Amino acid sequence: MKRSSQSRIKTLKIDGIDVAAREHETILKLAQENGIFIPxxxxxxxxxxxxxxxxxLIEVKxxxxxxxxxxxxxxxxxxxxTNSKRLRQYRYTVxxxxxxxxxxxxxxxxxxxxxxxxxxxxxxxxxxxxxPYLNPNVPVDxxxxxxIMDHNRCILCQRCVRVCDEIEWASTKGVMGRGVDSRIIxxxxxxxxxxxxxxxxxxxxxxxxxxxxxxxxxxxxxxxxRRDWLPYLRLMHEE
Amino acid sequence: MMMHDRLEEMxxxxxxxxxxxxxxxxxxxxxxxxxxxxxxxxxxxxxxxxRNGLERACQVKGVGCMGLCAExxxxxxxxxxxxxxxxxMYRHVTPADAxxxxxxxxxxxxxxxxxxxxxMPFFDRQVKIVLENSGEIDPERIEEYIAAExxxxxxxxxxxxxxxxxxxxxxxxxxxxxxxxxxxxxLKWITVAKMDGPVKYVICNADEGDPGAFMxxxxxxxxxxxxxxxMAIAGYAVGATExxxxxxxxxxxxxxxxxxxxxxxxRLGVLGSKVCGTxxxxxxxxxxxxxxxVCGEETALIASVEGKxxxxxxxxxxxxxxxxxxxxTLINNVETFANVPAILRKGxxxxxxxxxxxxxxxxxxxxxxxxxNTGLIEVPMGMTLREIIFDIGGGVPDGQCKAVQTGGxxxxxxxxxxxxTAVDYESLRELGSIMGSGGMIIxxxxxxxxxxxxxxxxxxxxxxxxxxxxxxxxxVHMYNLLDRIYKGQGRPRDLAMLEELCEVVxxxxxxxxxxxAPNPVLSTLRYFRHEYTDLLAPEAGNGAAPAAKxxxxxRPLEAKS
Numbered sequence: 001m002k003r004s005s006q007s008r009i010k011t012l013k014i015d016g017i018d019v020a021a022r023e024h025e026t027i028l029k030l031a032q033e034n035g036i037f038i039p040x041x042x043x044x045x046x047x048x049x050x051x052x053x054x055x056x057l058i059e060v061k062x063x064x065x066x067x068x069x070x071x072x073x074x075x076x077x078x079x080x081x082t083n084s085k086r087l088r089q090y091r092y093t094v095x096x097x098x099x100x101x102x103x104x105x106x107x108x109x110x111x112x113x114x115x116x117x118x119x120x121x122x123x124x125x126x127x128x129x130x131x132p133y134l135n136p137n138v139p140v141d142x143x144x145x146x147x148i149m150d151h152n153r154c155i156l157c158q159r160c161v162r163v164c165d166e167i168e169w170a171s172t173k174g175v176m177g178r179g180v181d182s183r184i185i186x187x188x189x190x191x192x193x194x195x196x197x198x199x200x201x202x203x204x205x206x207x208x209x210x211x212x213x214x215x216x217x218x219x220x221x222x223x224x225x226r227r228d229w230l231p232y233l234r235l236m237h238e239e
Numbered sequence: 240m241m242m243h244d245r246l247e248e249m250x251x252x253x254x255x256x257x258x259x260x261x262x263x264x265x266x267x268x269x270x271x272x273x274x275x276x277x278x279x280x281x282x283x284x285x286x287x288x289x290r291n292g293l294e295r296a297c298q299v300k301g302v303g304c305m306g307l308c309a310e311x312x313x314x315x316x317x318x319x320x321x322x323x324x325x326x327x328m329y330r331h332v333t334p335a336d337a338x339x340x341x342x343x344x345x346x347x348x349x350x351x352x353x354x355x356x357x358x359m360p361f362f363d364r365q366v367k368i369v370l371e372n373s374g375e376i377d378p379e380r381i382e383e384y385i386a387a388e389x390x391x392x393x394x395x396x397x398x399x400x401x402x403x404x405x406x407x408x409x410x411x412x413x414x415x416x417x418x419x420x421x422x423x424x425x426l427k428w429i430t431v432a433k434m435d436g437p438v439k440y441v442i443c444n445a446d447e448g449d450p451g452a453f454m455x456x457x458x459x460x461x462x463x464x465x466x467x468x469x470m471a472i473a474g475y476a477v478g479a480t481e482x483x484x485x486x487x488x489x490x491x492x493x494x495x496x497x498x499x500x501x502x503x504x505x506r507l508g509v510l511g512s513k514v515c516g517t518x519x520x521x522x523x524x525x526x527x528x529x530x531x532x533v534c535g536e537e538t539a540l541i542a543s544v545e546g547k548x549x550x551x552x553x554x555x556x557x558x559x560x561x562x563x564x565x566x567x568t569l570i571n572n573v574e575t576f577a578n579v580p581a582i583l584r585k586g587x588x589x590x591x592x593x594x595x596x597x598x599x600x601x602x603x604x605x606x607x608x609x610x611x612n613t614g615l616i617e618v619p620m621g622m623t624l625r626e627i628i629f630d631i632g633g634g635v636p637d638g639q640c641k642a643v644q645t646g647g648x649x650x651x652x653x654x655x656x657x658x659x660t661a662v663d664y665e666s667l668r669e670l671g672s673i674m675g676s677g678g679m680i681i682x683x684x685x686x687x688x689x690x691x692x693x694x695x696x697x698x699x700x701x702x703x704x705x706x707x708x709x710x711x712x713x714x715v716h717m718y719n720l721l722d723r724i725y726k727g728q729g730r731p732r733d734l735a736m737l738e739e740l741c742e743v744v745x746x747x748x749x750x751x752x753x754x755x756a757p758n759p760v761l762s763t764l765r766y767f768r769h770e771y772t773d774l775l776a777p778e779a780g781n782g783a784a785p786a787a788k789x790x791x792x793x794r795p796l797e798a799k800s
Contacts (some may be wrong), residue, residue, distance in 0.1 A: 134712075134715060179700060
């Protein structure tokens with residue numbers, strides 16, 4: 001990678017700590033470099049940013065609105081707060097909403113113990129869900145020979161849609177419907193097993209933060225996902 | 240100047256052909272009157288006029304919206320040489336009335352039975368800029384628009400002014416975005432004009448979706464050239480050569496008239512390559528929406544034009560910097576563009592003299608709900624709600640006016656005690672509502688404010704795109720809570736949770752749809768909290784009714800049990 005000596009360095013404050021950022025560096029990346037934890041779900045290193053989960057919202061001095069850390073770039077003299085009482089409360093409620101939206105039953109989930117949603121809930125100290133469960137009747141697509149799409153666990157972060165489009169260049173996955181009725185689909189809402197475009201690469205399964213996309217044959221708690229390859233593939237694409 | 244002569248000649252010919260007739264009969268053929276068969280009225284009137292041997296003396300033509308939609312189909316009759324104020328207006332005209340009308344034309348009398356009162360505050364109190372040609376000219380003929388000084392603003396701009404001078408004129412006018420936000424239009428134009436790059440775009444947002452609002456539809460159906468002219472002027476000012484009009488698919492008539500208008504303008508040379516004989520090119524294309532309200536949000540609209548799923552993205556970067564296909568893009572609403580030709584023709588100072596200190600010019604409102612004169616009006620900024628609702632709107636038919644809802648699902652309800660507020664962007668915001676695109680729904684004493692809030696929340700819930708969590712899930716929870724409260728099954732803690740969710744959804748949603756979705760709830764809670772508390776059941780454990788809704792009740796029945 002070329003490091004231009006002219007690249008401008010920005011200095012700013014995150015939670016009172018002085019930090020230095022490269023140009024075009026997001027607050028999220030900067031925070032991670034400096035060991036400051038900001039919760040995320042739709043963000044994943046190596047894919048384009050989506051800005052949909054609203055968990056990484058931060059306060060920036062001088063801005064009346066909360067900004068997503070994953071899509072806010074560091075600027076000279078910025079003062080960022082990543083963890084205030086207000087932000088904690090909002091994040092808690094957003095997680096609440098995610099748990100209430102579909103049917104997340106951790107104890108029988110193949111991703112139990114390896115789930116990002118579950119991890120964030122534990123980390124924020126969630127003990128129960130305050131809003132009523134919606135209990136939607138959503139299907140499970142097990143038509144693919146190797147993988148299962150369980151809509152009960154889907155949080156619509158669209159990591160699978162993005163990896164299929166941006167890395168595998170297959171664009172098998174998409175979204176249909178809107179609002180709370182949105183669903184991840186394959187091709188033109190075909191069964192996954194019938195998809196003519198799916199290459200069965202399994203990248204979508206590995207980027208999925210929850211147990212919505214899993215390998216067949218795994219039992220509760222057995223589904224561990226590997227993501228270390230993603231930034232390298234992204235680099236290869238860029239070169 | 241070739242184009243100048245050409246336009247003048249066309250206007251002259253049009254004027255001559257008009258003065259051949261002694262009388263003009265205008266029949267409204269915009270969507271409102273069309274739905275009550277005004278096209279048949281027009282046809283029968285033409286036949287009857289011919290049958291009475293009046294075809295050389297009396298011209299029957301279809302025109303755009305006259306505003307008083309409640310009384311449609313509307314027909315107006317003017318006599319050449321007489322002042323416009325002497326025109327005779329007929330209401331509720333049916334095809335069966337045509338013979339009587341034609342006979343009255345022969346006898347130079349009026350049909351008292353159908354005639355509207357001569358003095359009507361509905362018409363007298365309005366100031367028309369955007370709607371100046373609506374109800375006057377035939378929207379399907381470019382000649383009539385040109386005879387009404389059409390394309391003069393564009394001609395002056397491209398032949399006599401520099402882009403900077405055009406922008407200065409807009410800045411001087413104080414025009415602000417009419418889509419609802421009220422962002423200064425001149426400032427937006429400056430931002431796009433300052434961006435580097437040979438490729439820029441102009442987009443006209445005609446994805447009008449607020450319940451009860453039909454301002455943009457009316458402008459496009461009644462005077463499509465006006466919007467095209469405004470877009471072309473904007474294109475010249477910011478340095479764009481391509482324009483898109485994003486019209487919602489539910490407006491087929493508007494699309495048809497726009498298509499025709501674009502064809503006519505291209506053929507005449509006021510649009511397309513070498514606009515008015517200069518080196519400036521400006522092509523306009525139409526894009527159709529497919530029924531998503533969220534596509535009125537600018538970033539979602541851009542995604543939709545690009546052929547992607549209509550979902551917003553976080554701003555910044557704003558479209559002025561990174562818009563359609565990553566290029567600097569100017570997005571304005573139909574009504575904003577429709578103001579531009581008049582500003583260029585009459586000057587920014589003239590426009591700035593109308594309205595209040597911070598909100599200049601006029602605003603088009605669509606009056607709907609419990610009101611006498613349902614329809615479309617244009618009033619100067621700063622007119623009070625009382626004047627709009629009672630003087631122009633004629634008040635609530637048999638009943639008391641309780642509140643007015645402005646700004647659609649992003650707005651709020653303003654109770655009757657604030658009706659003396661002068662309407663502008665700031666004053667409505669202070670009252671917890673917004674100007675919005677111009678929908679005004681008037682509610683009488685029978686309206687339940689909880690039901691109103693529930694209705695708008697249902698709208699937001701079904702129109703949420705599903706991208707961000709708070710809007711996607713939060714609107715469902717808020718709707719469920721409102722539904723419970725409205726049905727008398729809510730408890731005090733439900734109200735508390737509703738308020739908490741309102742705050743979270745407002746603060747954390749990605750785009751304007753989610754951020755403003757709680758507004759109808761918050762504003763009704765602010766002014767009509769007692770209506771909520773009156774409906775609440777006591778907390779469980781006090782011998783109250785059993786729990787209204789258990790999650791198990793919604794679970795699909797299992798086959799084996």
